Amino acid sequence: MTYTTKDFDYHLPEELIAQTPLKDRSSSRLLVLDRQSHQKTDTDFKHILDYLQKGDALVVNETRVIPARLFGVKPDTGGHIEVLLLNNTQGNQWECLVKPGKRAKVGTVLHFGDQAQLVGTIVEHKADGGRIIEFSYQGVFLEVLESLGQMPLPPYIKEKLDDPDRYQTVYAKQNGSAAAPTAGLHFTQDLLQEARDRGIEIIPIVLHVGLGTFRPVSVEAIDQHQMHAEYYQVSPESAQRIQRVRQKGGKITAVGTTSVRTLETIARDHQGQIVAASGWTDIFITPGFKFCAVDHLITNFHLPQSTLMMLVSAFYDRNKILDAYQHAVAEKYRFFSFGDAMFIL
Template identity: 60%
Template sequence: MNIDQFDYDLPEELIAQTPLKNRSDSRLMVVPKNGGEFQHTRFNHIIDYLNPGDCLVLNDTRVMPARLFGMKEETDAHIEVLLLKQREENQWETLVKPAKRVKVGTKLSFGDGLLRAVCTDVLDYGGGRVLQFEYDGIFYEILNSLGEMPLPPYIKERLDDPDRYQTVYAKEVGSAAAPTAGLHFTESLLEDIQKKGVHIAFLTLHVGLGTFRPVKVQNIEEHDMHSEFYRMSEKTAQLLNKVKEHGGKIIAVGTTSARTLETIASKYEGRFEAESGWTSIFIYPGYTFRGIDGLITNFHLPKSTLLMLVSAFCGRKRILEAYETAVKMRYRFFSFGDAMFII
């Protein structure tokens, strides 16, 4: 398939720059997969579209303050580093700007030497570098003191409250970006959903380059996804299998949850097993879903792998029609924007 089949026109003013004061006040477009009119409501009414016995699957990853600003030790040239994926205890895959200044052997310093690093490898994507870190103390405590929240480049406004780029259930530290569909939920809304008899299940996928790396090939089938770490517990696997056996719907909250569920379900013929590992699953039209029955998601960038995933789930023409409607109705797009429920 050609990448231009996943393009659409978006006025820049519809890109949400700041989160709403109240998370669940965002708008919600309900998109019936098999036809019918789009419905327009507020996110806090999503409970009206859930039934007892259904299960919401949430990604409990927590975003790291993964953007670091430092300098080359030899020249004091300024360097920006984005942590992407931990390889070993002190070794990370990163994106570096400007990349031409960082070669194998280059030494970097952050926070007047509180954190230091040396480049040990050049990766095969733009700006990709492996850094070996050196420090005294606890890495994540140092990162919390030196790092900044890695907001996407299309967000130009300063985020006053970093917790607004975390879900209310964020727990497992390790992501370079938020699973943004979950940003709409409040603790009270989740409590109300559970009171209705809807199950809540958690899994983990640490969002890295694989989720937001742009597609640079015309034929999307030639695009390679980078791997991201995932984990599903025995408790979650048992609950999901029970829900399926009793005819409930498994609803992925976000494309990261969907990719994790499909990674596991595709291995076990539609069932779930407790496991952890690395996934590079790339879902685009033609894919047969085995794990999910519904998807809660934000509105995604043109030509992105995320738009391809939702197109695979709902149909490309149907999704592009929904996006055209969202533009006409002035929905807010991307990370801090409004939501869609495909069911």
């Protein structure tokens, strides 16, 4: 069956879009969907471990969001350009989104900071509208970025974030994302420790969130959409731990769609097995996809007509997901990055 973007649409009142994170991460609400009984259960995220067993595993994405939004000036004209770093392609070159794009021709030089602590030169105009920018600077790039950049909050969040760490998971380690893997924002260190105490493993992987995760679907027929590639990495230790859990009959719970895409990419390329691997994935998971690595999914509530709506619909059932979203709207759940969560069993 060929689906269109409208098949993944739903009505969301604007007041349900969460603008600020809750003070206590784990006090967010949780909608549990049981794929066997088709029951819906309203609870709180702090009770999520009640749905897991000893010997199960939570696979978490330990990517860390970098202050990837920069505001530059063209020294020759004084024109302003906003830059969003997406991927470090090689050396000091980054794939970026820029606006306004008409001012960002190849050869354009941009200065960032009052003293031009960071200088960028546009060296390539990509077919999808992005740019490759080569940066020059003194010192350590991430330290320069920390002093000049801003946290790249999604455009639907209008309020200023008081504590930038609230847009990081508590286990974030590896710098490289342009957006947070938001399903993990609900976990606290105490909740993770409780999971370990119950015999539930916490296994880290990495997918640096870039344009592929949140780029809008601009075509009508979804099979015409091309995902943007994102970098992933699974260490030998993590791969071995995941395989060991599976061999012993434990269930693999992916914390977030990024963990799903990483594990299913590797499983697809290695006859269903999880092995140590790294590279770029543009996997696009839509209804009809055969999952072979993930048993359960923790995820937030996603934008209408997004690739993430398509992924969760593939994991369960499109009509059941749309029904669950209607329920969440009626019960006034909080939506999107700082919103509540869903657990699909």
